[in-house]
Amino acid sequence: MATAFHYFKWAFLVTILGLAGSFWLGWRYDGTLGAALSFLLIGSVLAVLEISLSFDNAIVNANKLKTMTPVWRQRFLTWGILIAVFGMRIVFPLAIVAIAAKVGPIEALRLAASEPKEYARIMEDSHLSIAAFGGAFLAMVALSFFMDEAKEVDWIHRIEKRLRSMGTIKGVTYGIVLVVVLGFAMQLGTAEQATFLKSAVLGLVVFMCVETLAHVLDAEDEIQSAARAGGLGAFLYLEVLDASFSFDGVIGAFALTNNLFLIAIGLGIGAMYVRSMTIMLVEKQTLNQFRFLEHGAFYSILALAVIMFAQSIVHIPEVLTGLLGAAIIALSFISSLRFNRHQHG
Numbered sequence: 001m002a003t004a005f006h007y008f009k010w011a012f013l014v015t016i017l018g019l020a021g022s023f024w025l026g027w028r029y030d031g032t033l034g035a036a037l038s039f040l041l042i043g044s045v046l047a048v049l050e051i052s053l054s055f056d057n058a059i060v061n062a063n064k065l066k067t068m069t070p071v072w073r074q075r076f077l078t079w080g081i082l083i084a085v086f087g088m089r090i091v092f093p094l095a096i097v098a099i100a101a102k103v104g105p106i107e108a109l110r111l112a113a114s115e116p117k118e119y120a121r122i123m124e125d126s127h128l129s130i131a132a133f134g135g136a137f138l139a140m141v142a143l144s145f146f147m148d149e150a151k152e153v154d155w156i157h158r159i160e161k162r163l164r165s166m167g168t169i170k171g172v173t174y175g176i177v178l179v180v181v182l183g184f185a186m187q188l189g190t191a192e193q194a195t196f197l198k199s200a201v202l203g204l205v206v207f208m209c210v211e212t213l214a215h216v217l218d219a220e221d222e223i224q225s226a227a228r229a230g231g232l233g234a235f236l237y238l239e240v241l242d243a244s245f246s247f248d249g250v251i252g253a254f255a256l257t258n259n260l261f262l263i264a265i266g267l268g269i270g271a272m273y274v275r276s277m278t279i280m281l282v283e284k285q286t287l288n289q290f291r292f293l294e295h296g297a298f299y300s301i302l303a304l305a306v307i308m309f310a311q312s313i314v315h316i317p318e319v320l321t322g323l324l325g326a327a328i329i330a331l332s333f334i335s336s337l338r339f340n341r342h343q344h345g
Contacts, residue, residue: 007280011272018269019043025262042257043266050270055329056304058274059297060141061238062281068234073282076235080242081275088243088271090264096130097122112260119260128192128312129199135308136177136203141241142302143173144211155295155332174204184309196312210237291339296332300325 005012019040026039065073097119098108111119145151146160147167154160166172181200185193210233257263281287287294307321 007283008273008276011269011276014272015047015269018047018265021265022262025259025265029259039259039262043262043269046257046263046266047269047273050267051273055277056297056300056325057242058277058281059287059294059329060241060301061274061278063287063294063297064234064238065278065282066287072232072235076238077275077279080235080239081271083239083242090260092243093123093260093263096126116259128195131308131311132181132196132199133203133206135305136181136200137207137240138301138308139177139180139305140173140204140207142298142305143176145298146302147173153291153295155292155299155335160295174208177204180306180309184312187313192312206240210240289340290333290336292332292336293329296329299332300328303328 022043023036023040026036027033029035029039061076065076068076094105094108094112097103097111098105103111108119111122143163146163149164149167151160151164151167154164177200181197185196185200188196303324304321307316307324310316
């Protein structure tokens with residue numbers, strides 16, 4: 001049986017290299033031991049923050065990977081992690097600054113390297129759009145799980161039974177999310193409302209496009225479906241989902257540091273642990289052993305969606321977000337243990 005070290009050995013290696021890189025980066029920027037230690041501490045905190053925010057991400061990834069073909073599963077675990085680390089943690093923030101400041105990617109990179117405060121300001125100005133888009137997409141992910149009429153297992157029976165019965169109504173998930181979006185938009189000023197609504201609707205459209213693509217790929221005849229199901233559509237779904245999870249962490253990281261490269265190192269370390277946790281959950285079939293763990297992950301996603309919407313109005317510390325998600329998953333884990341004891345008692 002594979003040990004925990006087997007699954008996390010690459011994450012441990014990246015952690016050592018990343019923290020060494022954080023120390024070197026601090027020394028390079030200021031040339032003092034204090035700055036180097038400060039960068040090392042911030043890199044460590046960012047990694048822990050990303051891991052705490054990503055437990056639910058790993059569980060959802062593992063659930064989807066079970067349905068993917070071995071080829072696409074391996075592609076997600078290799079290409080996917082590269083996209084997650086370099087795409088969402090480096091390219092994505094640069095793209096936001098390039099679009100918001102109407103500059104080229106090279107100029108955006110220069111801003112990150114030489115004018116980190118200006119770079120952070122531009123990122124912060126884009127927070128409303130990111131929160132609306134990510135909140136809408138994640139809300140659809142969570143509600144689609146609970147409003148699936150084919151869902152058979154309930155954790156919080158009274159709530160989930162009612163949600164499942166509502167799943168028979170076509171388009172109800174989109175309607176619920178739109179009502180929530182309108183509720184939060186009404187708390188904003190006129191100028192902010194337009195930005196918030198446009199971004200939230202875009203999040204719904206992206207979710208619909210990814211879902212449609214998955215259904216198209218799965219709607220082939222049986223021979224083709226066996227080869228294609230759980231392929232490109234599932235891969236794209238997981239990539240967009242990972243991007244949505246990353247929004248909050250990337251933006252929140254600027255509360256700790258303005259240095260893009262330090263943020264990339266810290267969040268990149270966290271992303272490696274998500275990959276390792278995902279592989280362990282799939283290979284050890286942990287989701288089958290703990291009946292309600294998946295439910296906890298989707299409740300955590302729903303909570304994160306609401307928090308992202310709420311951040312358009314008030315500031316919510318990222319640490320609180322991470323602790324809330326971890327607490328929900330911990331409760332689902334405890335409930336699973338109790339269920340297993342009752343079954344074998």
